[in-house]
Amino acid sequence: MPAPQQxxxxxxxxxxxxxxxxxxxxxxxxxxxxxxLFEYLMVIFVPGFNTEELSWHNINFPELYEFSFIHYSVVVxxxxxxxxxxxxAVSEVTDLLKEKTLSAPFRPYVAGILMRIxxxxxxxxxxxxxxxxxxxxxxxxxxGLKGWDDAxxxxxxxxxxIIASVFKRGIVLQTENDLTV
Amino acid sequence: MPIIVNMDVMMARxxxxxxxxxxxxxxxLANLSILKTGKAKAIRFSTLEAICxxxxxxxxxxxxxxxxxxxxx
Numbered sequence: 001m002p003a004p005q006q007x008x009x010x011x012x013x014x015x016x017x018x019x020x021x022x023x024x025x026x027x028x029x030x031x032x033x034x035x036x037l038f039e040y041l042m043v044i045f046v047p048g049f050n051t052e053e054l055s056w057h058n059i060n061f062p063e064l065y066e067f068s069f070i071h072y073s074v075v076v077x078x079x080x081x082x083x084x085x086x087x088x089a090v091s092e093v094t095d096l097l098k099e100k101t102l103s104a105p106f107r108p109y110v111a112g113i114l115m116r117i118x119x120x121x122x123x124x125x126x127x128x129x130x131x132x133x134x135x136x137x138x139x140x141x142x143x144g145l146k147g148w149d150d151a152x153x154x155x156x157x158x159x160x161x162i163i164a165s166v167f168k169r170g171i172v173l174q175t176e177n178d179l180t181v
Numbered sequence: 182m183p184i185i186v187n188m189d190v191m192m193a194r195x196x197x198x199x200x201x202x203x204x205x206x207x208x209x210l211a212n213l214s215i216l217k218t219g220k221a222k223a224i225r226f227s228t229l230e231a232i233c234x235x236x237x238x239x240x241x242x243x244x245x246x247x248x249x250x251x252x253x254x
Contacts, residue, residue, distance in 0.1 A: 179222040181212040 019097040022090055029087035033080050040076040044069075064138075064145070071138060075145060078131040082124055082148060089120035106167075106174040114164035118157050125153035185245045188217050191236045205235040 010018075042049045043061045065072040095101065096113050128150035135145055192202060199217070203210050208228065215221050216228075229240055236243070 176222045179215060179220060181208060181216045181221050181224055181228050 015097060015099075015102065019094065022094050022097060026087055026090040026094060029083055029090060033083040033087060036076055036080045036083065040073075040080075043072075067138075067141070071134075074134060075131070075138070078127060078134070082127050082131065085120050085124050085127065089117050089124070092117045092120065106171050108171060111164060111168050111171055114160060114167055118160040118164055121153055121157035121160055125150050125157055128153055183247055183249070185247050186216055186219050186221070186243060187245055188232070188236075188243050191238050191242055195236050197236065202232070202235055206231040 039061055043065050049062065061072070061076070064075060092113050096110065096117075101110055101113075128148035131148055132150055138145070192199070199210060199213055203213050206213070206228070208231075216224065229243070232243060233240060
């Protein structure tokens, strides 16, 4: 049997940087979801409000609103839900990067976080898939928007699931090791 | 688990407390308690040797195989 390789733990500085960046992404996603909601309401209640000029995503909400209020609501609902679930996944990552979690990572609590991230990514992929199906229909009626990468999110969810499964096996081994006297 | 730890029986026979056994064997009270309550998943030969030496007994006096015992966890 080959000798076990030495594994270097990430430095506290790197963990802090990752934690900081994750928080920025989390806040950014919340702002993005809030912006979608704000623009949705503004288009309905303020006539002549142009989202294309104001926001960064170049989505022409008024055009879609004029096409159909229901389709407009469904599209914005999908966008808010996708962004919200992404924010939830990132908030779970911030939990993962806490010092308390990193001090003893092989615990069911951490495996639970990984599984929740996996489910969230899977949910983003499925909602993005539904959004794209709806969008394709809208495009056929000249009112579609740009699509979301559904396959990429499902792929990421699969990867996280595999990591979580390996992690669970690690927890079993760690528990056995702890209960060896 | 089908393996039952009868350490408390041997300790009673030898009139030895858990603290005393802990001192003699060099195991922490927490680990001895895990072993005594049957929560342990494995036992090292070195630990078994030390316990047998302290209690002046054989491994079979401490460990017993009972078929059909359901796992606790």
